[in-house]
Amino acid sequence: MRTAMIAASTVLVALGLVVAPALAQRDPAYAAARAEGKVGEQADGYLGIVGPADPVLQRLVDDINIKRRAVYAEKAKENNVTLEAYALTAGCQAVLRTVPGEKYRAPDGTWHTRTSAPPIRDPRCP
Numbered sequence: 001m002r003t004a005m006i007a008a009s010t011v012l013v014a015l016g017l018v019v020a021p022a023l024a025q026r027d028p029a030y031a032a033a034r035a036e037g038k039v040g041e042q043a044d045g046y047l048g049i050v051g052p053a054d055p056v057l058q059r060l061v062d063d064i065n066i067k068r069r070a071v072y073a074e075k076a077k078e079n080n081v082t083l084e085a086y087a088l089t090a091g092c093q094a095v096l097r098t099v100p101g102e103k104y105r106a107p108d109g110t111w112h113t114r115t116s117a118p119p120i121r122d123p124r125c126p
Helices: 002-016 019-025 028-035 055-078 083-096
Strands: 039-041 047-049 103-105 111-113
Touching: 028 039, 028 055, 039 055, 039 083, 047 055, 055 083
Parallel strands: 039 103
Antiparallel strands: 039 047, 103 111
């Protein structure tokens, strides 16, 4: 059952989850924080703060994550999968879409800077 839900989520993400990252990327503050390595993608589908957070950065990340959660909840409901399964699949895809120089969180919780090599993937990723 869980495998089927993750597989269904993978298809759904491939078809339409570009919405949440696209919304965030329109924000110049987000683009700057990402380019500076202050934020990174996580397999749980949410943006994380790399290192210490100041209040402005925390508000930015919280705002983006609230928007992502809303999109995930809507898409999960539309497609009869759990929010967590949808968010995980979205996060796995977001980590894969990072480009060299961007940060992502590895399964062990450490932050890595993406190189030309594939990122270290969460074993739960489809």
